[in-house]
Amino acid sequence: MRAMLRWAHADLRTHRGEGLFLVCATAGIVASLLLATALFGYATNPWQRVFAQSRGAHVWIHTGAAADAGRLAGLDGVTDVSGPYRTASATLESRGARAGVELRAAGEQPPTTGRPLLTSGRWLDPAVPDGVVLESSLARALWAEPGDLLTLPGGSPRTLTVLGVAESAEPRYRPGEHPGTVWALPRALAGEHSGQVVGLLLADQGDTDYAVQRAVTALGAGAVTDVSTWEQARADAQGDTKLLGQILGVFGLGALLAAALAVFGAISTRVRGHLRDISVLKAIGFTPGQVVRVFLVQHLAFAVLGAALAAVLIQFLGSRLPGRLGDAVGVWQGLPGHTAALLGVPVAAVLFIGATTCLAAWRAGRVEPVPVPLAPAAAGGGGLSGPARKALGLRVPAPLVLGWHRAFGRGRRAPATIVRLALPLLLITVALGAWTTIERFDSRPEQVGLAAALTARADERLGDRQAQTLLEGNAHIAAAHPGLEVAALVPGQTGTIALRGLGTRDKPYPYTVAEGRPAHGPDEAVAGQGLLDLLGVRVGDWVRITVGGHPQVLHIVGRSIEPENAGRVISTSLDTLRENDPALRPTLYQLQLHPGADPGTVRAELADASAGRLDVHEVTSPADRLSALRGVVAGLIAVLALIGLTELSTAIGGCVRDGERDLLALKAIGLSPRQITAVTVTAIGCTSLAAAVAGTALGVPVANWLIDREGHSSGIGAGIAHAPPLLQLLTLAVAAVLGALALTIVPAARAARRRLADTLSAVA
Known part of the structure; x- marks a missing residue:
């Protein structure tokens, strides 16, 4: 155990940057998944709480004034009714704001079914005949509080006094689409009776459509003016918070997959670079299981540290996030399943990364205890291909040809590296597509139905x-x-x-x-x-x-x-x-x-x-309700960039180690240290260029597909997706390639100036 810890410590000191990237990337991924969980809980549970506490009706049916709405209580499957209540359509004014409302006649005591839950003030009082109670979303639109006076314009304008504000499980107020609900005493509707509304509590909430059909048949289609169900009210309450949670969840899972592949590549590259060290460990008595545990424990420690960091940050600082994210975390922390999710999400992420780590570390356990010298073909990736020899014949600079050969002449390793590098770039392209689509709602509203x-x-x-x-x-x-x-x-x-x-x-x-x-x-x-x-x-x-x-x-x-x-x-x-x-x-x-x-x-x-x-x-505009998504997208891009840097550092390390084995041969044919450095830089440049092209080229159709699928499921419809501008994609690809080249120069130059004795020991 002592030797295992010492070897792991020495390896960590050698790869500090890679370890830091893995910890930060894991923290970002787990934080994204926790925020997605919080948003899902926030989207559903507040409305569910109101629905349960108010004993909300499953169906609200609006009828004409002459309909016999009371007979709906006798329908099969109806266990209780709320109302019927007389209603009247009106317009209220307050502090310069106006809103269309439905005045609803209510009793001196709140009903038992579909009961409004008072959040401030008090219920209707016969001592205040002009007193009303406002639904909470309507009160926010009118900037009204208990004690305020509202104006009811008309032929003979009069004022109403706000006695209270209440929450309801019915559809909320939307200007021009759905009127706000105002509860008032029956005498306040004198001379303004225009309809009725009745709420039905069903024995089985899944029988909503059947109950509506029976109600319309019983009253007649001409008597029913509007129908709303509990599913519609819940979807309306969830709004775009659920969409935000879905986006965070999709990106979080995608980033988790990218991080797992990055860990797999890091361990596989490290195993290839430490074959001699692993053989020595086995020669002095390490079992294959112990060798596997060295890699497994080391990378699991990175994952656990990152997951714990994310859980602590979300728990103590999440509610302080601006806007809807902070509100969501605050509400989520008070829900019954909060503790289980706060522990379960990080544990699931660590286990997923651990499973990937086991698969890669298993290769280390199969290394022979006696070091086997690498064959020249294996070290160099095989002889030069026909196109490479033809390029040399055309006087293409040798460093460019050899660098291209090192990047793509390594069999299965080259495609695997490109895929691992391309996945974060693909997800970043998808994130940019979501950002561009939101911006399109602002800049080109006529193209998205506005x-x-x-x-x-x-x-x-x-x-x-x-x-x-x-x-x-x-x-x-x-x-x-x-x-x-x-x-x-x-x-x-x-x-x-x-x-x-x-x-x-x-x-x-x-x-x-x-x-x-x-x-x-x-x-x-x-x-x-x-x-x-x-x-x-x-x-x-x-x-x-x-x-x-x-x-x-x-x-x-x-x-x-x-x-x-x-x-x-x-x-x-x-x-x-x-x-x-x-x-x-x-x-x-x-x-x-x-x-x-x-x-x-x-x-x-x-x-x-x-x-x-x-x-x-x-x-x-939906862009107004999705303003929080811009900050989320920026954070996701930062997390994905960390994952990409982790994979890039792995690719650079593997390429430098391959170059060390070729160093003697390259010096023998007369290449200077600067040219040898150019070989490694060219190899990484070609690999990152291929990954950038693949990631952005595949990311655009994937982004369009995901956004249109979400538009289809939300009812808006497909056709709202908008690809990121070409200049933005080119900037992303160029930044990825230039960043890779900049990070490669220093380690490549250091390896090119190694002493021959060190090179001999590396290939021995």
């Missing part, structure tokens, strides 16, 4: 013609597309989707069509990927949906990029919707701005010009 920068909604005091004139009169607005968005029942009546009518046939809305063609003719529409998956249809199919009890048959002629509503959107022109109901009037305007126009400035100008009769919101 042609409009603002959404304007006119109140009842402003007519359609006046609104259109007001919008077209602004010099910064390039086009104002009238439209409306309504909830529609899908075939089978198991859920609702968004039916959107935007633009006219004369001035169509510029949808981003990734497959098929834009909708031009009557009854033509484009649909998001989420809707195609939900209905099981493809471009070219006809679909029948129900709007307010009236069927609407549309021909899907294209698939559009839809960042909103999980892609469950079908879009057509306003003219097509008016063919079935000529009385339809636009309820919103999608505003395209001239290049360089500031959305905030235009929003303020429209608010002033309309005297508050236009409610204008900026269109939310």
Whole structure:
């Protein structure tokens, strides 16, 4: 044991840099996996906690005012109901902010099913008849707290007092897409009754579609205006945090594989370079198992140290990370499975690296106890090939030819080294592709389904013609597309989707069509990927949906990029919707701005010009919700760069050792130390160039595939991936090659100036 420790210590002193790289790379990999675990827990558990504590309903059904919603309590599989509650649509104003809301009549005591969980303030009080309780996401949008006054505009404006703020397991407030929930006493809805809502608690949460279908059949399709399920609410609550966790997990696993291959290459190269030392160890009594344990314990120590470092940093400093990452770690640390994950992830990573280490160290145990001199062919990689001899005949400098031969004339070792060097570069290219795609949402929003920068909604005091004139009169607005968005029942009546009518046939809305063609003719529409998956249809199919009890048959002629509503959107022109109901009037305007126009400035100008009769919101971009991903990508690139440096140091060490065996022959043919150094530098340069070309060339299609797959699964749809700019890829490849050359010069020059006696002992 003492001899094993001394040999391991001497080897560590010789390869300090490589050991440091391995520790840092392992720490980065384990930290990425722990952050991914934290994000997954953060994405699911807060909503799950609210759902469990509030005894949340599995299905919420919105109906007309005349529907007998109370009869749904008798449906098979329904164990309890919340409501029915009278509802009314309204707009609330607070501190200059406006939001569309659903006023919901509630009792003096919170309901037992679908109960809002108060986070501040108190519940409704008959002593305060104008008191209301706001859902938490709505309260944040209105900057409202208990005690604040809200304005309810209309023919006779009145004020409401915020008594409390509560969390709910229902879908959260999204401007222009989903109204916020406001609980109020029934007298606050006097004269404003426009509908009902009822929540169904099911015996089996997997029977959601069946329960919705039974409810729609019982009430009639014309009575049901909207349906939301617990799966939709959970997906809405998870949002892009789950996406961030998936990206971190994929990159973490890829980096773990790259690190394991780097460790395998390091041990294999070290075994080849220490054949004589290993033979001596066996000659003095070391068993094959002891030799294997020397390498195994040494590299496992690196892995354990890096994993422990990552676990400590995440545990004590993770909650201090900025933005969503810090929030996720803080919440994750309070979850029941936190301790198990904090220990399990590092242990799993160490075991994976250990398994790879065992495979490589096993070769050391097979070394013969009597050193066998290397054959000349084995040492030099074989005689010169035909192209190499032809290159020498054409007076190509000998160092370049011999360096190329040393890089690619070593049998299976050369491809293996290139693969290990190319894998980190491939993952870095994928990371750059993710970064470029996010930037594209900011720089080219019209290419990813975000042609409009603002959404304007006119109140009842402003007519359609006046609104259109007001919008077209602004010099910064390039086009104002009238439209409306309504909830529609899908075939089978198991859920609702968004039916959107935007633009006219004369001035169509510029949808981003990734497959098929834009909708031009009557009854033509484009649909998001989420809707195609939900209905099981493809471009070219006809679909029948129900709007307010009236069927609407549309021909899907294209698939559009839809960042909103999980892609469950079908879009057509306003003219097509008016063919079935000529009385339809636009309820919103999608505003395209001239290049360089500031959305905030235009929003303020429209608010002033309309005297508050236009409610204008900026269109939310997925890039805003994925801003934390930029920092994550930068950190992942740093980790992958460490892994690449580790593998590069291994490749340099192996190439230098091969050069030591050829040193006598190279000096014998008249090469100077500088030329001998050039041979080694050329060999590493050729290897790194091949790895850079392979990594970047394969990384671009892999990045496009991964990003489009994620876009498809999220409902946005494939077609959002954007390859990194060619200049960026060239910079990456050039930086990799120049860095490899710079790191090779010093050890190559030192080996070229070794004494002949040292060279003889190395090959003996």
